[in-house]
Amino acid sequence: MRSTGRLMAAMVMLAASLAPVATGQAQEDSYPWVMEEVAPGVFAALQPSETRFGDSNSAVIIGLNEVVVIDSQADPAAVRALIAWIGAATDAPVGLVINTHWHGDHTQGNAIYRDVYGDDLEIIGHASLVEDVPERAGAFVRERTAYFATELPAAYQRLEQGVFRDGSTMTEADKEEQQAVLARAELWLAANRDARFVGPNRTYSSRQRLRRAGRTIDLVHYAGHTRGDTVVWLPEEGVAITGDLLDDLPYVGHGYPTSWRTALDSLRDMPIVSTIPGHGPVFRDDTKLNAVHGFLDALITQATAAAAAGQTLEDAIATITLESWRDRLASDDIAARFFEQSLGEAVERAWLEARDELEQ
Numbered sequence: 139m140r141s142t143g144r145l146m147a148a149m150v151m152l153a154a155s156l157a158p159v160a161t162g163q164a165q166e167d168s169y170p171w172v173m174e175e176v177a178p179g180v181f182a183a184l185q186p187s188e189t190r191f192g193d194s195n196s197a198v199i200i201g202l203n204e205v206v207v208i209d210s211q212a213d214p215a216a217v218r219a220l221i222a223w224i225g226a227a228t229d230a231p232v233g234l235v236i237n238t239h240w241h242g243d244h245t246q247g248n249a250i251y252r253d254v255y256g257d258d259l260e261i262i263g264h265a266s267l268v269e270d271v272p273e274r275a276g277a278f279v280r281e282r283t284a285y286f287a288t289e290l291p292a293a294y295q296r297l298e299q300g301v302f303r304d305g306s307t308m309t310e311a312d313k314e315e316q317q318a319v320l321a322r323a324e325l326w327l328a329a330n331r332d333a334r335f336v337g338p339n340r341t342y343s344s345r346q347r348l349r350r351a352g353r354t355i356d357l358v359h360y361a362g363h364t365r366g367d368t369v370v371w372l373p374e375e376g377v378a379i380t381g382d383l384l385d386d387l388p389y390v391g392h393g394y395p396t397s398w399r400t401a402l403d404s405l406r407d408m409p410i411v412s413t414i415p416g417h418g419p420v421f422r423d424d425t426k427l428n429a430v431h432g433f434l435d436a437l438i439t440q441a442t443a444a445a446a447a448g449q450t451l452e453d454a455i456a457t458i459t460l461e462s463w464r465d466r467l468a469s470d471d472i473a474a475r476f477f478e479q480s481l482g483e484a485v486e487r488a489w490l491e492a493r494d495e496l497e498q
């Protein structure tokens with residue numbers, strides 16, 4: 139990536155009272171999308187900073203006769219608000235949705251785009267998404283819903299009593315933190331209550347050039363954050379839409395650390411001007427790429443050493459803390475907490491990979 143410092147800022151906060159969406163459903167609520175025009179007619183739809191890990195960003199490419207959307211959110215309110223924004227910006231319909239990977243926060247909204255734009259809508263993703271959207275994303279939502287159904291009542295009770303699971307007393311700050319955790323869980327449950335899992339009706343395997351919305355759009359497959367990551371590359375505009383292969387904080391829980399690191403080497407060699415990531419703000423230089431690359435490097439090195447020394451997974455998770463990478467990667471407390479919560483999963487993937495036990 140190289141930075142030209144170009145910033146065609148068209149920051150548009152979506153305010154209240156959006157127009158009714160095409161389904162005819164009145165849209166009283168608003169969704170706080172931040173729309174940023176990174177090249178003429180190419181918009182990043184960014185989640186607000188505080189909730190940026192809760193649901194995904196999108197990219198919107200507006201052509202004369204059609205609109206291309208990259209990634210759809212899990213929360214129906216987010217999807218409907220973005221469709222309303224597109225409807226206010228152009229008369230052209232969304233003709234193509236591209237999914238960067240199978241995670242539900244990037245694909246569950248496919249069903250709403252299908253409802254609104256009908257069977258003519260194409261949804262394209264890597265070939266593995268045909269299986270992974272219904273099976274892996276579906277399983278994830280079902281398991282998490284069941285987990286919350288069991289855990290939340292007890293968590294509310296502990297909060298009311300002001301006592302942690304281990305019997306220690308909560309401070310007022312602890313209680314506030316627990317309340318925030320429960321609020322996030324409730325938001326997730328509300329957004330995923332009626333989740334539908336509509337995968338692509340068109341696929342590609344390694345590389346595909348499209349000519350859509352008056353643009354050249356390249357799809358390039360990598361295995362990194364998941365086994366079916368797509369980087370969407372607009373060569374004429376120098377815009378890369380990377381999904382979670384390169385986003386605000388790497389989540390490795392479903393990832394392939396070594397090929398992920400190789401994928402970042404490929405991105406580094408591309409003449410990228412702007413990157414629209416799956417989560418977090420637009421990047422215009424290599425800072426984040428270098429940080430994620432360095433983190434993966436350290437993760438792979440330490441997990442490989444742990445596996446070679448015969449450490450169990452539990453020992454590896456206990457000893458590999460990568461604190462300096464947390465501090466380098468996390469731009470705020472929200473990201474630092476996300477790093478802490480997911481590091482064990484990252485160590486597990488790298489440890490399994492080092493033992494040649496990572497399933498595809």
Ligand SMILES: [Zn+2]
Nearest residue numbers: 239241363382
């Ligand atoms: Zn993801």
